[in-house]
Amino acid sequence: MIILVVFIVMALILIAAAIYSIMHRDLLFAVMGTGIVSLILSLFFYLLQAPDVALTEAAIGIALTTIIFIITIRNTSRDEDEIIDKENEKL
Amino acid sequence: MKKVFIIILLALIGYFLVDTVYNIPFGENRIGSIESDHPTVAGYYLSNTVEKSRVANVITAIVVNYRGLDTLGEVTVLFLATTGIASILYRRKEEEEDVERLSLPSSMLIRTGARVLFPIIALLGIYVFIHGHLTPGGGFQGGTIVATGFLLMLISYKGFNTNHNIMTWIESIAGLSFILIGVWGLISDNTFLGNIPEIGKLNSLLSGGLIPIIYIAVGFKVAVELTGILDILLKIKPNK
Amino acid sequence: MMQEEFNEIFVKYHEIITLGVYGTSIALMLIGLYAVLMKKNLVKIVIGLSIFDAGIHLLFVGIGYIKGGTAPIFSPGYENAANRMVDPVPQALVLTAIVIGFAVTSVALSLIIRLYKHHNTAKIDQIKSLKW
Numbered sequence: 001m002i003i004l005v006v007f008i009v010m011a012l013i014l015i016a017a018a019i020y021s022i023m024h025r026d027l028l029f030a031v032m033g034t035g036i037v038s039l040i041l042s043l044f045f046y047l048l049q050a051p052d053v054a055l056t057e058a059a060i061g062i063a064l065t066t067i068i069f070i071i072t073i074r075n076t077s078r079d080e081d082e083i084i085d086k087e088n089e090k091l
Numbered sequence: 092m093k094k095v096f097i098i099i100l101l102a103l104i105g106y107f108l109v110d111t112v113y114n115i116p117f118g119e120n121r122i123g124s125i126e127s128d129h130p131t132v133a134g135y136y137l138s139n140t141v142e143k144s145r146v147a148n149v150i151t152a153i154v155v156n157y158r159g160l161d162t163l164g165e166v167t168v169l170f171l172a173t174t175g176i177a178s179i180l181y182r183r184k185e186e187e188e189d190v191e192r193l194s195l196p197s198s199m200l201i202r203t204g205a206r207v208l209f210p211i212i213a214l215l216g217i218y219v220f221i222h223g224h225l226t227p228g229g230g231f232q233g234g235t236i237v238a239t240g241f242l243l244m245l246i247s248y249k250g251f252n253t254n255h256n257i258m259t260w261i262e263s264i265a266g267l268s269f270i271l272i273g274v275w276g277l278i279s280d281n282t283f284l285g286n287i288p289e290i291g292k293l294n295s296l297l298s299g300g301l302i303p304i305i306y307i308a309v310g311f312k313v314a315v316e317l318t319g320i321l322d323i324l325l326k327i328k329p330n331k
Numbered sequence: 332m333m334q335e336e337f338n339e340i341f342v343k344y345h346e347i348i349t350l351g352v353y354g355t356s357i358a359l360m361l362i363g364l365y366a367v368l369m370k371k372n373l374v375k376i377v378i379g380l381s382i383f384d385a386g387i388h389l390l391f392v393g394i395g396y397i398k399g400g401t402a403p404i405f406s407p408g409y410e411n412a413a414n415r416m417v418d419p420v421p422q423a424l425v426l427t428a429i430v431i432g433f434a435v436t437s438v439a440l441s442l443i444i445r446l447y448k449h450h451n452t453a454k455i456d457q458i459k460s461l462k463w
Contacts, residue, residue, distance in 0.1 A: 004340050007348065011355045018359055018382050022366040027374055034378055037359075041385055047337060048352075049402045049417045050392050051227035052150045053425050055219075057388070059235040060433050064317065065381065067242065071324045072374060072440045074193075076447040080372045082454070097368050101361055108357050112390075117349040118341065118398035125414050133420050137413045141405060149403040149416070153423040165427050172434035176441045227404065231430055294407050320437060327444065 007047070014040045025080045031069040038062050144286065146224045146299040154229070155302050159273075159284040166269065166309060173316045177323055192325050194249045205247040212240030220310030224299050230306040234313030241318045245325060253322060258315045265312040272301055272308075338399050352393040359386030371454045373443050377436060384432040388425050395421035 014037060021033025038061030045054035125134045136153055146152045154162055182190065220233025244251050276285035287300040297303075341348055359382055366379025395418035403419040405412070447453050 001340075003337055004344060004347070007351060011351045014355055015358050015362075018362045021382065022362060022370070022375065022379060027372070030375065030378055034381055037382060037385055041389060044352075044389060045392055048392050048396050049400055050395075050422045050425075051402055051404070052148075052229065052232075053388075053392060053422050053429070055227055055232045056235075056426055056429050059232050059239070060429055061385075063239045063242070064235065065433060065436065067321070068324060068437055068440055069374070069378075071327075072444055075327055075329050075444050076374065076453045080375065082452070094369070097365070100368075101365060104364070105357060105361050108360070112353050112357065115394060117345075117352065117393070118396055120397050122397070122418060133418050136419060137403070137416055141410065141413075147405045149405070149419045150423050150426070153419060154426060158423065161427060165430055168431055168434055172438050175438050179438075179441045179445055227402075231426070293405065293410070324441070 010040055010043060014044075027073050027078055027080060028070070031066060031073065034069070035062055035066045038065065141293060144299060144302070145293055146302055147294050148224050148227065148229075150227075151224045151229055151302060151306070152299075155305050156284075156286055159305075162305075162309070163269065163273075163284075166266070166312065169313065169316055170266070173320055176320055180323060180327060190326050190328070192245070192249070194246070197247050201247050205243050209240050209244050212243070213237055216240065216314065217310075220306055221303070222296070223306045223310075224302055225294060225296070230309030231313055233310045235317060237310075237314040238317035238321065241314075242321055245321065253318060258319060262312055262315045262319075265308045265315075268308045269305060269312075272305060276301075341398060352389070356386045356390040356393060359383070359389065362386075371456060373446070373453050373455060374440075377439050377443070380439075381432070381436055384428075388428060391421045391425050391428075395419075 017033045017036040017040070021030045021037065024030050024033070038057060042054045042058040042061070045051075045057060121131075122133045122137070123131050125138045127134075130138065136157060137149060140146060140149050140152045144152045144156055146156075216233045216236035216239075218233075219228040219236060220230050223229035223233070241253070245253075273284040277283045279285070286302065292298060363379045363381075363383030363386060366382065367376055370376055370379065397415075397417050400415055400417035401409075401412060403416045403422070443453065446458070450458050452458060
C-alpha cells in the first residue's frame with residue numbers, strides 16, 4: 001500500500017518539476033528542475049525492473065547535464081528576457 | 092493568435108499519442124514461450140546467453156556481443172561530439188598563454204574532502220566497468236563515474252592540471268583496441284566482432300570471452316573523453 | 332522484497348498504474364514540445380529538448396515491462412529464471428539513446444556559447460533582426 005502512494009507522489013513530482021522548469025524566469029532554477037526530473041526518472045526505472053538504465057540515467061542526467069548547463073548560463077545571460085539597446089547596453 | 096494555434100496542435104498530438112498507446116496493454120507477456128521452435132528475438136537472447144556466451148548480465152551480452160556494431164556507432168558519436176566541441180570553441184594562438192580555468196576560492200573543508208574522495212570515486216568507477224558482465228553496470232556508467240571524480244578535483248583546486256598528451260594517447264589506444272579486437276574476430280572466426288566460444292564458467296570474473304576486454308576499452312575511452320569536454324568548457328573566458 | 336509488493340499492487344490496481352506510467356510519459360513529451368515551440372530564449376529550448384528525451388525513454392522502458400517479471404540478470408541461484416524475466420531488448424536500446432542524447436545536448440550548448448559571443452544576445456528574435 002505504501003508503494004502505491006510513493007508511486008503516485010513520484011509521478012506528480014515529475015510533472016510538477018517539468019512544468020516549473022519551463023515556466024520560471026530565472027534560468028538557474030530551471031536547470032535545477034531538469035536535475036530533479038532526471039533523479040525521479042532514475043527511481044522510476046528501478047521500479048520497472050531495469051537496473052542498467054537506472055544507473056546510466058543517474059550518472060549522466062544528474063551530474064554531467066547540470067554542470068554543462070551551468071557553464072553555459074555563466075557565459076550567456078542568467079535572466080530569460082534580457083533586452084539590449086542599440087549601443088549594446090543591457091537594460 | 093499563435094498561442095491558440097500551438098495549443099490546438101499540441102492537443103491533436105496528445106490525442107493521437109493516447110490513441111496509439113491505448114492498444115498496448117501494460118504488462119502483458121509479449122515474449123512468448125522460450126523453449127518453442129520459433130522463438131521471438133527476446134526469447135532467443137534470454138535462452139542462449141548462458142550456454143553460448145557464459146555472461147550473467149543479459150544486457151551486456153546484447154550491447155557488446157549480439158549488437159556490437161551499434162556500440163561501435165555510439166563510441167563514434169561520442170568521439171565526434173568531443174571533436175566538434177573542441178573545434179567550435181577554438182582559441183587563437185595569441186590567446187593561448189593567458190588562459191586560466193574558472194576556480195572560485197574554496198574553503199578548507201572542500202579541499203580536504205575532495206582530496207580524500209577522489210581516489211575512492213575513481214576506484215568505484217573502475218570497479219563498475221570491470222565487473223560489467225556480472226552486475227548491473229558496464230563501460231558507459233563506469234566512465235561517467237570516473238569523469239565525475241575528475242570534475243570534483245578540477246573545481247576545488249586551482250593547480251590541478253590534466254596532461255593533454257597522456258589523455259590523447261589513452262583515448263587513441265582504447266579506440267584502436269576496440270577495432271583490432273573486431274578485426275581479429277574477422278580473421279579467426281569469419282565474423283566482425285565474433286566471440287571466442289565457451290570459455291570460463293558462469294559468474295566468475297574471467298568468463299565471457301572477449302566481452303570484458305571490450306568493455307574495459309570502452310570505459311577508459313568514455314572517461315577520458317568526458318574529462319576532455321569538461322576541461323575545454325571550464326576554460327572559456329566570459330565576454331564581460 | 333520490493334518486487335513482490337509491486338507485483339501484488341499491480342494485480343489489484345491495474346488502471347492506476349497504467350495511467351501513471353503512460354500518462355506521465357505523454358505529459359513529459361507534451362511539456363517538452365511546448366517549450367520548444369513557444370519559448371524565445373535558446374537555453375530554454377534546449378531544456379525543452381532534454382525533457383522531451385526523458386519522456387521518450389520512459390515510454391520505451393514502460394512498454395517492455397511484464398507482469399510478475401524480474402530483472403534480466405542471471406545471479407547465482409537464479410540460473411533457471413529465464414522464463415520470468417522482463418524484456419531486455421528495449422533496455423539495451425534506451426541505454427544507447429541516453430548517451431547519444433547527452434552528446435547532442437552538449438554540442439548544442441557549445442553552439443549557443445559561440446553565438447552569444449558574436450551577437451551579444453541569446454534570444455532568437457533579436458538575432459533575426461541584427462544584420463551582419
